[in-house]
Amino acid sequence: GDSVTQMEGPVTLSEEAFLTINCTYTATGYPSLFWYVQYPGEGLQLLLKATKADDKGSNKGFEATYRKETTSFHLEKGSVQVSDSAVYFCALTKGGGADGLTFGKGTHLIIQP
Amino acid sequence: DTAVSQTPKYLVTQMGNDKSIKCEQNLGHDTMYWYKQDSKKFLKIMFSYNNKELIINETVPNRFSPKSPDKAHLNLHINSLELGDSAVYFCASSQNSGRTYEQYFGPGTRLTVT
Numbered sequence: 001g002d003s004v005t006q007m008e009g010p011v012t013l014s015e016e017a018f019l020t021i022n023c024t025y026t027a028t029g030y031p032s033l034f035w036y037v038q039y040p041g042e043g044l045q046l047l048l049k050a051t052k053a054d055d056k057g058s059n060k061g062f063e064a065t066y067r068k069e070t071t072s073f074h075l076e077k078g079s080v081q082v083s084d085s086a087v088y089f090c091a092l093t094k095g096g097g098a099d100g101l102t103f104g105k106g107t108h109l110i111i112q113p
Numbered sequence: 114d115t116a117v118s119q120t121p122k123y124l125v126t127q128m129g130n131d132k133s134i135k136c137e138q139n140l141g142h143d144t145m146y147w148y149k150q151d152s153k154k155f156l157k158i159m160f161s162y163n164n165k166e167l168i169i170n171e172t173v174p175n176r177f178s179p180k181s182p183d184k185a186h187l188n189l190h191i192n193s194l195e196l197g198d199s200a201v202y203f204c205a206s207s208q209n210s211g212r213t214y215e216q217y218f219g220p221g222t223r224l225t226v227t
Binding site for chain 2: 032034036038042043044045046049087089093099100101102103105106108
């Protein structure tokens, strides 16, 4: 079946550091890829998305590029802030009908002042 | 306006009880979902419901039953609650047309079974 693998956390960085959270996937066909963020005590918020190879999703300074050749969708941000501290989930769906999202295990990001 | 809402936010109950969690979306979406997030934050699809078609994850015990009175609502009823049912349950919705399929999540319901 489909699966998503992302780096284990917690990942601890200093404010203004460069962030990369790795995500790779296994899926047949052409899935849509997503990053969701979960702040403490809250639900999941869609951070960014990409629906086909070489698409770049971006939002709030975060970026991720859909790389079909390496089956990857790594999340990056040039300068993180304390407010970025959260759990980040990589996910995929092939859509069509009512397919649920397949999630990675989540990466807990801690940004220190 | 809240796009996807769930009630209650917290639910504490004893083993063996029956409980329901309600979900409503005002996005006009045609598909709704229930997910379970365990204590390690792992998220797994439980059900999806699209145009009166229910798709069940086979690993979900039949004590769990989703009910959809209309396109904007998908409730989750749980019979004979067990300790292992303690988790955070998220409702989500999406519009399954076009190519994007992004899902929008509710704030979650933290269920504690004692």
